[in-house]
Amino acid sequence: MIRFENVSKRYPDGTTAVDDLSFEVKAGELVTLVGPSGCGKTTTMKMVNRLIEPTSGRIYLDGEDVAGIEPVKLRRRIGYVIQQVGLFPHKTILENTATVPALLGWKKAAARERAAELLVLVGLDPVTFGSRYPHQLSGGQQQRVGVARALAADPPVLLMDEPFGAVDPVVRQRLQTEFLNLQERVRKTVLFVTHDIEEAVRLGDRMAVYGTGRIEQFDTPATVLGAPATPYVAEFVGSDRGLKRLSVTAIEPTDLEQPPTVRLDDTVAAAAARMREEDARWAVVLDPEGVLHGWVPAETLARAKNGTVRAHARRMDAWVPVGASLKQAFATMLQYDAGWIAVLDGARFVGVLTPALLHEALRRSIDAESSGVERAAVTIESVG
Numbered sequence: 001m002i003r004f005e006n007v008s009k010r011y012p013d014g015t016t017a018v019d020d021l022s023f024e025v026k027a028g029e030l031v032t033l034v035g036p037s038g039c040g041k042t043t044t045m046k047m048v049n050r051l052i053e054p055t056s057g058r059i060y061l062d063g064e065d066v067a068g069i070e071p072v073k074l075r076r077r078i079g080y081v082i083q084q085v086g087l088f089p090h091k092t093i094l095e096n097t098a099t100v101p102a103l104l105g106w107k108k109a110a111a112r113e114r115a116a117e118l119l120v121l122v123g124l125d126p127v128t129f130g131s132r133y134p135h136q137l138s139g140g141q142q143q144r145v146g147v148a149r150a151l152a153a154d155p156p157v158l159l160m161d162e163p164f165g166a167v168d169p170v171v172r173q174r175l176q177t178e179f180l181n182l183q184e185r186v187r188k189t190v191l192f193v194t195h196d197i198e199e200a201v202r203l204g205d206r207m208a209v210y211g212t213g214r215i216e217q218f219d220t221p222a223t224v225l226g227a228p229a230t231p232y233v234a235e236f237v238g239s240d241r242g243l244k245r246l247s248v249t250a251i252e253p254t255d256l257e258q259p260p261t262v263r264l265d266d267t268v269a270a271a272a273a274r275m276r277e278e279d280a281r282w283a284v285v286l287d288p289e290g291v292l293h294g295w296v297p298a299e300t301l302a303r304a305k306n307g308t309v310r311a312h313a314r315r316m317d318a319w320v321p322v323g324a325s326l327k328q329a330f331a332t333m334l335q336y337d338a339g340w341i342a343v344l345d346g347a348r349f350v351g352v353l354t355p356a357l358l359h360e361a362l363r364r365s366i367d368a369e370s371s372g373v374e375r376a377a378v379t380i381e382s383v384g
Ligand SMILES: Nc1ncnc2c1ncn2[C@@H]1O[C@H](COP(=O)(O)OP(=O)(O)OP(=O)(O)O)[C@@H](O)[C@H]1O
Pocket: 011, 012, 013, 015, 016, 017, 035, 036, 037, 038, 039, 040, 041, 042, 043, 044, 195
């Protein structure tokens, strides 16, 4: 959707801001550009909507060379969100949001209707906020208006330059979450500039880590964190990159162990026999509908002799949905002080995750062959 081919930018004073840059952003993909101040991120972004012209190289938008597209027409296809929001102070929030449709010649009523829809989309009630002026909104709310306004003409591409840079960390996290949810729905092709590694990792489908004027690594956050391409990238992502990786690696069904499962209404004898067969020390207990109830130790059943599992089962509430991050799984383990947690798909029990399996899953997120990472033997006792 956006393709850079050998793009360089030298400013008249001789500064090379960007040197021979080539990369591609696929349709519907969110790519974060991250790096220290002055490394060329903003220059890269502004060349896409021709606020800055490259010295050499070509940039294609949906296969079309942007150099051949009239800038005003080009910018209608590209939403632009910047840190200093740039709302018109004397226009209401609704009018601000309707700016682009109005410029495009939409009828006033249609433009206002579209603006109201967009405010809803970014979580602002148009009845409450529509008639206010920018100074009557918090920083976070103003940023939401900035996003709504950029989406107004439904452009396929969004350029976002440190859009959440000016708000405090709590609001910033909230805006990030909201934006991720929004992106799930609208699936724009997004170039997102930030100097914050956490933000780049959290938001990016892929991320471009900048050195001075060039990209040092362009890959998924999991790979950048798991296998930094250069010592520079390793230093930039930080020595706690292992921890950061927990939040970008999702639990997959293949990561899980499958202890035997028994039902609440199974007889003790039948359940104990099954566990002996599988040589298991404990089993997961499901209710008659197959919903997780808890667990039962083999020893308890062996002593019990008669009755059903119900009388001996222990409750277990530590679970996460399949697809949750390893960070969420780890946090749940700590919260419940549990040696394992259940993983559910809806209400269906899928398997269990232990600390050892969590460790394995973290290793899976690295392409071991290409990064030369050794797989250490994991010797922690397993469930079965
Ligand atoms: N108009 C200009 N004339 C000369 N040099 C410039 C100009 N604009 C930017 N530069 C230089 O180009 C380099 C890249 O700047 P750019 O704004 O792209 O960096 P950035 O990564 O976005 O930085 P920041 O995170 O601080 O915004 C810097 O060294 C900057 O000083």
